[in-house]
Amino acid sequence: MTHAPAPRTGPARPGGSAFRFVLLLGVVSLFADMTYEGARSITGPFLGTLGAGAAVISIVAGLGELLGYALRFAFGYAADRTGRYWPIALAGYTVQMTVVPLLALVGNWPAAAVLIVAERTGRAMRNPPRDAMLAHATGELGRGWVFGLREALDAAGGMVGPLLVALVVSLHGGYRGGFAVLAVPAVLTLVVLAVAWRQYPHPGELDVTKAPPDQQGLPRVFWLYLSGMALVALAYADYPLIAFHLGQTHVVAKAWVPVLYAVAMASEAVAALVLGRAFDRSGLLTVVAATVLTACFAPLVFLGNAVLAVIGVVLWGVGTAAQESVVKAVITGMVGSRRRAFAYGLFDTGFGVCWFLGSIALGLLYGYSLTALVAFSVAAQLAALPVLLATWRKLEGQHGDHASAPPGGADGATA
Numbered sequence: 001m002t003h004a005p006a007p008r009t010g011p012a013r014p015g016g017s018a019f020r021f022v023l024l025l026g027v028v029s030l031f032a033d034m035t036y037e038g039a040r041s042i043t044g045p046f047l048g049t050l051g052a053g054a055a056v057i058s059i060v061a062g063l064g065e066l067l068g069y070a071l072r073f074a075f076g077y078a079a080d081r082t083g084r085y086w087p088i089a090l091a092g093y094t095v096q097m098t099v100v101p102l103l104a105l106v107g108n109w110p111a112a113a114v115l116i117v118a119e120r121t122g123r124a125m126r127n128p129p130r131d132a133m134l135a136h137a138t139g140e141l142g143r144g145w146v147f148g149l150r151e152a153l154d155a156a157g158g159m160v161g162p163l164l165v166a167l168v169v170s171l172h173g174g175y176r177g178g179f180a181v182l183a184v185p186a187v188l189t190l191v192v193l194a195v196a197w198r199q200y201p202h203p204g205e206l207d208v209t210k211a212p213p214d215q216q217g218l219p220r221v222f223w224l225y226l227s228g229m230a231l232v233a234l235a236y237a238d239y240p241l242i243a244f245h246l247g248q249t250h251v252v253a254k255a256w257v258p259v260l261y262a263v264a265m266a267s268e269a270v271a272a273l274v275l276g277r278a279f280d281r282s283g284l285l286t287v288v289a290a291t292v293l294t295a296c297f298a299p300l301v302f303l304g305n306a307v308l309a310v311i312g313v314v315l316w317g318v319g320t321a322a323q324e325s326v327v328k329a330v331i332t333g334m335v336g337s338r339r340r341a342f343a344y345g346l347f348d349t350g351f352g353v354c355w356f357l358g359s360i361a362l363g364l365l366y367g368y369s370l371t372a373l374v375a376f377s378v379a380a381q382l383a384a385l386p387v388l389l390a391t392w393r394k395l396e397g398q399h400g401d402h403a404s405a406p407p408g409g410a411d412g413a414t415a
Contacts, residue, residue: 018137018206022146024196025134026153031192032093033154033265034185036119038161038178039100041261043116044240045247046175050109054244055363060113061238062359068120069352076128076345080338085129086197092126093193095119097186104179127348132341133203135332140206143329144286148276151325155272155317158265161185166259218343221394222334225284226350228387229327232291233351234358235298235380236319239264241362242301251306260313267317272325275318279326284392286326291384294319298377302370323351 047057075092079085099118106112131147138146165178200206243257252260271290279286293315300312328344335343358380365373 018140021196021200021203021206022134022137022141022149023153024192024199025130026150028093028189028193028196029150029154030157030160031185031189032096033157034161034164035097035100035157035182035189036123036161037158037261037265038165038182038185039103039119040239041162041243041257042165042169042175042178043103043112044243045257046103047109047112047240048244048247049175050107050112052109052113054241054248054366056109057244058238058241058359058363058366060109060116061240062356062363063113064117064120065238065359066352066356067117068124069348069355071121071124071349072128072345072352073342073349074345075125076132076341076343076348079129079132079341085133085203085341086201089126089129089133090190090193090197092122092124092129093189094122095125096122097189098122100186101180101183104176124348128341128345131328131344133200135340136203136205136207138329138332142276142280143332144276144279144326146276147325147329147332148272148274148279151272151276151321152269154324155265155269155321157185159262159269162262162265163259166256166262218339218346219334221391222331222343222347224387224394225330225334225391226347228384228391229323229347230350230354231380231384231387232294232319232323233354234361235295235377235384236355236358237298237301237316237362237377238359239316241359241366242313242316245302245366246309251309260310263310264313264317264320267314268321268324271318271321275322275326276329279329284330284388284395287322287330288385288388288392290318290322290326291381291388294322295378295381298374302374 043061044057047060052060075088079088082088096119099115099122103112103115106115134146134150135143141149161182164181168178168181169175171177239261243261246252246260247257275286275290278289297312297315297319300308301316302312304312331343331347332340361376362373365376
């Protein structure tokens with residue numbers, strides 16, 4: 001069995017090397033999000049034009065998310081087992097960036113569904129090794145800031161992509177042109193990723209802090225934390241269902257649906273930076289506060305008028321920012337460096353399974369009662385709060401608490 005080089009115990013390479021590494025991977029995320037979030041902004045209405053109904057759209061989106069999260073367990077384990085973080089990440093990005101433009105060519109919803117699920121599978125392959133490599137830079141820059149900065153760039157791409165698609169849809173009157181134009185950021189994603197690999201072949205060299213000790217299993221607090229976030233996952237609607245609702249009820253015009261998704265991505269970008277900084281001061285309480293806010297998105301989106309729907313989508317974006325940034329930062333402080341990809345993947349598997357189950361429930365409830373859908377979403381998120389608070393208290397009570405420690409490491413020490 002081979003592993004990536006062990007983290008160094010000396011000072012980091014000079015010249016802001018850790019920051020440049022995070023910035024490069026952030027730019028990769030920016031172009032990747034331009035590609036797949038641009039596509040995601042119109043997949044709901046596009047499936048509708050191919051004959052799919054609300055339940056089918058929600059289940060397809062949920063199945064994609066299920067595989068997009070569940071398979072991370074396998075790829076995270078493989079990355080830690082082999083130490084081949086870069087090759088696995090590149091393979092995942094290649095799959096993901098290839099299938100999105102192909103949506104322009106499909107003629108029926110089952111074929112489109114296969115490509116949508118394949119895109120999520122590629123995301124599953126590349127996320128655990130990427131996050132594990134990013135974690136090496138957190139000692140120098142702070143866990144919340146590293147994951148927050150990457151997510152902010154990620155969300156910036158997620159804002160530009162839907163706007164680009166909206167422009168194409170409004171000019172040419174079709175979704176296929178929107179998918180086709182996304183081939184440009186897809187190619188740029190792979191180019192910048194290759195540059196990052198060439199410049200930082202061994203990201204472990206960036207590690208400057210004392211990480212949590214490697215152990216045979218995962219700490220009990222990890223499972224408690226996962227159970228709380230699983231409730232959040234159950235409650236979270238996929239944007240394709242939101243887009244379908246807005247289009248079907250004419251709350252906003254068809255051409256404005258991807259623009260509204262861009263608004264969500266803009267709020268996600270800002271929230272990621274704010275939450276990242278807040279996490280480095282307050283730890284897990286930042287996740288608790290974000291959950292309180294996002295519990296309000298469902299009634300605003302599904303029961304409100306256009307103005308309330310915009311506010312709801314903004315809060316939805318805040319929630320996705322938390323899930324992709326500070327939620328991961330908590331895990332980084334719980335688990336040693338040689339098991340982080342596995343821990344990220346396992347966490348995402350549990351989160352994704354619950355997201356899929358929630359997507360099925362929300363899709364079925366949509367056809368039955370919007371009020372019931374909203375009640376289910378709000379109740380599940382509120383139920384997560386006491387579990388997350390229990391996780392926070394447990395971490396606070398542990399000697400050498402990693403979840404709320406300063407950037408210098410678990411106990412504030414540096415090598």
